[in-house]
Amino acid sequence: MNKLDETLTMLKELTDAKGIPGDESEPREVMRKYIEPYADEVYCDNLGSLIAKKEGSKNGPCIMMAGHLDEVGFMVTRIDDKGFLRFQTVGGWWGQVMLAQRVTVKTKKGNVVGVIGSKPPHILSPEARKKPMPIKDMYIDIGAGSKDEAMGFGVRPGDSVIPYFDFTVMSNPKMLLAKAFDNRIGCAIVIDTMRQLKKIKHPNTVYGVGTVQEEVGLRGAKTAANLINPDIAFAIDTGIPGDTPGVTDRDALSVLGEGPQIIIYDARTIAHRGLRDFVLETAEKNNIPYQIDTTAGGGTDAGNIHISHDGVPAVSITIATRYLHTHASMIHRDDYENAVRLMVEIIKGLDQKQVEKIIQC
Incomplete structure (x- = not known):
């Protein structure tokens, strides 16, 4: 089976799985199956968030990237x-x-x-x-x-x-339609990033996380972050596009297919300035397309992660997704691929010195 087929199979299994807040066992087991080969250890916190840990080549900083398992x-x-x-x-x-x-x-x-x-x-x-x-x-x-x-x-x-909705590849095969892209697409990006990092030498301890109960108050993000105590964190989620009829650039700026969204402000988080700049520089250095956006009426797991312990620099990286919080939502395959590329390059570029530079006030 080629990589394209493997990716679509993973996305279908993740999105077809049934898992509302408080009952995420099905998507958790799918995520566990796919992420386990790329982790040194896989375990859960007491609320049920899945945590896959992969040690780097040195005792480097702890990097947390989280997608949430639950769906509305x-x-x-x-x-x-x-x-x-x-x-x-x-x-x-x-x-x-x-x-x-x-x-x-x-x-x-x-x-x-x-x-x-x-x-x-x-x-x-x-x-x-x-x-x-x-x-x-x-x-x-x-x-x-x-x-x-x-x-x-x-x-x-x-x-x-x-x-109820079946995962569907549309007539334009770049366009994918499914329930629960919010936020199984984030879980898929976490899995695929861990898969690519397995072959790459870097000093960081990476935690790939599937959090629970995000849709009812970012609850799993809080418990998982308290357990992991990361130095840097990324919430991988879905965002609002502005490319459908009736939506103007005053409502949303992003377009499907033009790159992952870097969220500089939402209702729960102001993107950490140092980490935001590092993410943008990484994207530009590697010619990865991206879109800058804000979501004044929503939030991601970064909202609870960034205020855990003594504070965690955090940024939300999202995929523009049409028709959020309905039975069927739509994404562009290129945005998924570029989000994975971006996360891999970000983690390759991090080490203790770079994290200290990001955090310094």
Whole structure:
């Protein structure tokens, strides 16, 4: 199998895996399978974040790069007498992208197919039709005729509900469509970076991390960073593009296919100035395309990593991704490849002297 096929297989397995915040076991095991050959040690913190450690050639600085394992989804909160499921969002959702979408309910007996339903427009008043359907009025229909039948399928309150979508290579093979690119693409970049670093001599101890519960407050990033105590950190995530109809350059600047995004500011992190400059210099020296952007309304794992211990210089490197926090999102293959190239060159260029230069005030 050639590398292209191997990469697509990994991306399919990562994105098809079902893992909302607090229930990340499936994507964690996929990530473990792919990253284990390139690590000296693989273990988890007590919340479930996966940590793959690779020692460098010397006792150099500790470099943490983290993608998050979880995806936005839902949780069953109750089953009504007619067998319909009421649910809670887990992570950020916009109600208008949810109706009539297929979902998978994970139960102890196995997966149950469902669809998000609501009142049909035919019986709504003209005024109601103009308004978005409130999420609290939605439900999940699993085809059960009663509460007992639904419970017979194995459904219980607390079960995870995951958006359903199959990984798809589009007619333009550079364009990839899947659920959970936010943020299995970050996990894939971590894996691929570790794979390439295995053949490269450098002094750094590298930690490739798949964090948990990012979508509900960057929780796994906090516990993983406290366990690792890194000298330098990178959050590898998804970002907003500005290349679709209705989005202007006042909303977002990036374009799919023009390189990974270097986030200089978001709601949780101001990029460390010294590390930011080092990242930009590395990209330019190696002719790696990149895009500078800001995300005033969101944040990445860097938000908790950079304030762990006595402070960790951190930068978010993201992949422009269309249709975030929906059932299907889209990326450009070149952005993925260039993000891996950038991370490899960054780590090759780091050593204790360079880290001290970055950190100095």
